[in-house]
Amino acid sequence: MTEASKTYPVQAEFAAKANLTPEKYREMYAASIADPEAFWSEHGKRLDWIKPYTIAKDVSWEASDLHVKWFADGELNVSANCIDRHLATRGDKPAFIWEGDDPADSHTVTYKQLHGAVCKFANVLKKLGVKKGDRVTIYMPMILEATYAMLACARIGAIHSIVFGGFSPEALAGRIVDCESEVLITADEGVRGGRKVPLKVNADAAAKIAKGMVKKMLVVRRTGAEVAMEEGRDVWLDEIGATVSADCPPEPMKATDPLFILYTSGSTGKPKGVLHGTGGYLVWAAMTHEYVFDLKEDDVFWCSADVGWVTGHTYIVYGPLANGATSVLFEGIPTYPDASRFWQACDKHQVTIFYTAPTAIRALMREGSGPVEKASRKSIRLLGTVGEPINPEAWEWYYHVVGEARCPIVDTWWQTETGGTMIVPLPGATDMKPGAGSHPFFGIQLELVDAEGQRLDGAADGNLLVTDSWPGQMQTVYGDHDRFLETYFSAYPGKYFTGDGCRRDEDGFYWITGRVDDVINVSGHRMGTAEVESALVSHDAVAEAAVVGYPHDVKGQGIYAYVTVRQGVVADEDLRRSLVQHVRAEIGPIASPDLIQFAPGLPKTRSGKIMRRILRKIAENEFSNLGDTSTLADPEVVHDLVENRQNRG
Ligand code: WTA
Numbered sequence: 096m097t098e099a100s101k102t103y104p105v106q107a108e109f110a111a112k113a114n115l116t117p118e119k120y121r122e123m124y125a126a127s128i129a130d131p132e133a134f135w136s137e138h139g140k141r142l143d144w145i146k147p148y149t150i151a152k153d154v155s156w157e158a159s160d161l162h163v164k165w166f167a168d169g170e171l172n173v174s175a176n177c178i179d180r181h182l183a184t185r186g187d188k189p190a191f192i193w194e195g196d197d198p199a200d201s202h203t204v205t206y207k208q209l210h211g212a213v214c215k216f217a218n219v220l221k222k223l224g225v226k227k228g229d230r231v232t233i234y235m236p237m238i239l240e241a242t243y244a245m246l247a248c249a250r251i252g253a254i255h256s257i258v259f260g261g262f263s264p265e266a267l268a269g270r271i272v273d274c275e276s277e278v279l280i281t282a283d284e285g286v287r288g289g290r291k292v293p294l295k296v297n298a299d300a301a302a303k304i305a306k307g308m309v310k311k312m313l314v315v316r317r318t319g320a321e322v323a324m325e326e327g328r329d330v331w332l333d334e335i336g337a338t339v340s341a342d343c344p345p346e347p348m349k350a351t352d353p354l355f356i357l358y359t360s361g362s363t364g365k366p367k368g369v370l371h372g373t374g375g376y377l378v379w380a381a382m383t384h385e386y387v388f389d390l391k392e393d394d395v396f397w398c399s400a401d402v403g404w405v406t407g408h409t410y411i412v413y414g415p416l417a418n419g420a421t422s423v424l425f426e427g428i429p430t431y432p433d434a435s436r437f438w439q440a441c442d443k444h445q446v447t448i449f450y451t452a453p454t455a456i457r458a459l460m461r462e463g464s465g466p467v468e469k470a471s472r473k474s475i476r477l478l479g480t481v482g483e484p485i486n487p488e489a490w491e492w493y494y495h496v497v498g499e500a501r502c503p504i505v506d507t508w509w510q511t512e513t514g515g516t517m518i519v520p521l522p523g524a525t526d527m528k529p530g531a532g533s534h535p536f537f538g539i540q541l542e543l544v545d546a547e548g549q550r551l552d553g554a555a556d557g558n559l560l561v562t563d564s565w566p567g568q569m570q571t572v573y574g575d576h577d578r579f580l581e582t583y584f585s586a587y588p589g590k591y592f593t594g595d596g597c598r599r600d601e602d603g604f605y606w607i608t609g610r611v612d613d614v615i616n617v618s619g620h621r622m623g624t625a626e627v628e629s630a631l632v633s634h635d636a637v638a639e640a641a642v643v644g645y646p647h648d649v650k651g652q653g654i655y656a657y658v659t660v661r662q663g664v665v666a667d668e669d670l671r672r673s674l675v676q677h678v679r680a681e682i683g684p685i686a687s688p689d690l691i692q693f694a695p696g697l698p699k700t701r702s703g704k705i706m707r708r709i710l711r712k713i714a715e716n717e718f719s720n721l722g723d724t725s726t727l728a729d730p731e732v733v734h735d736l737v738e739n740r741q742n743r744g
Contacts (some may be wrong), residue, residue, distance in 0.1 A: 105525075131563065219247070220253060229277070259404065264304060273573070280312075397422075439469070477522060541559065553601075596610070640658045
């Protein structure tokens, strides 16, 4: 806990040039809460509107009338906002820098070139019969065509649904069928970490499972591999692309028209199609991108996510392009050809802002500082993280080793549902506490409640709610408005339930403690699994840890810890004892793990999220029915976990 209470001021040199000061943040935040209508009417103007809106916010979270409509009577086009309006002033500025899987492979696309490519792509979609409102599924590697496909959909008013290229045919088919998408865009193969990913083969299998739903398949050549093409259904992008013009006027869209669907897993049931709209989403993406990352005209911004996740949507494509920024698109993985890759690429492209996930940071931390120090990293001025609570130890490593204590870290808390960042230590506006999400972004009103829904004031620990809408809020669950109501507004009527637990400290900083479904109750004490994990990970021997609850006769729930040790460490009884001691010392005896299982790897989704559902089942000795493991990056790890389970009672 000593680490966790540390405070770092933003470096004076950074603060002197920052877009925000503490005063400006306070002023803008107060204005955004005092009069949201006035605040967002003003900030909506950052976009180009074909027809200006007269009302910013038209939202009700009441069960009888649930609707989320921002800038409802305005009209705009997202692709025109991301491309066309920059042409006069930034035509020759790089929109994207593509860094291939092979470090020798990279390519820059200017805003002018992007315009041509997207217009052509849009005309290809039209030629394939795609119309406004149609759903188009994108199953692509991290290549430029993935972004052209997104922006082309936006240009003609089609709704894209990106399915991460690591998903199985089964998962892809389920998503295609759910949104009745007749067009699928894919590539012959993807390339990641030197390995080929058989996308077209998977797409064919998915189309088969989806039983005739897929009418057209548009295929991009990435590796030139020979793939089967089905007559009448499949077309190569380069062939059809040669037959269309590069002139495609943007379609005027209502601000509330859908922009995209993105499937995300809930704690129960099949993935839900989170639906985002046009105007509100883009205002939020652009504004958060500018303030969270202290954006300047000459920045080179690198978000290392995949476009298959919301982070890629908002902070590789829509936010940066709406701001006329230069965005890096990376095809590979952090450890290929070696653990120095991120930092080498930062040097190569003179990246100024780097944004990644704690899981990547921990993986690299395991390799020590050597690979980091192989690169200069002098261009980097700001670091960011997203996706899960970052344990203070990883934060410190990121801060001191990667950023050489020069660069502030923005720990951005948000969700697929929120469209963009919601809680963040805005750089220049606040001090940093390692591991703290810190403060709400403009317009975000937070509330902590106890299990009974009673509001908690001051320093407190509870369930995190948002009490009023923000422009980036999802509009509904595609095709299932009842599920939208049920999932987010039924636990605490009239308020948005995030599903996360959160602590507000005595200084008013917010600390996300992890999903509430992961909170455990030990002898009547509520504990964030993230807190125990953080303690474990701060032990020298530990690379990664995941903690779940399991039924315990005396305590109600016991603490079950899965631990991955660092290379060269011997995982034995002595280490077990030492870890228990360490956790007791870090948090207190109530946090002592009851069972510790050493594991070579944790079950993770391909986006790096630990699948706790599986860990909980194994911890509960209920491993015969682990449910769907198809989304795991490496399904093999599960066998080892079951073999070596510690609870056999
Ligand atoms: C978690 C990713 C702590 C949280 C953008 C949330 C975080 C879920 C952070 C959403 C963070 C995301 N600190 N926890 N900075 N960022 N989370 O939909 O539990 O993939 O509810 O969106 O990730 O995950 P999603």
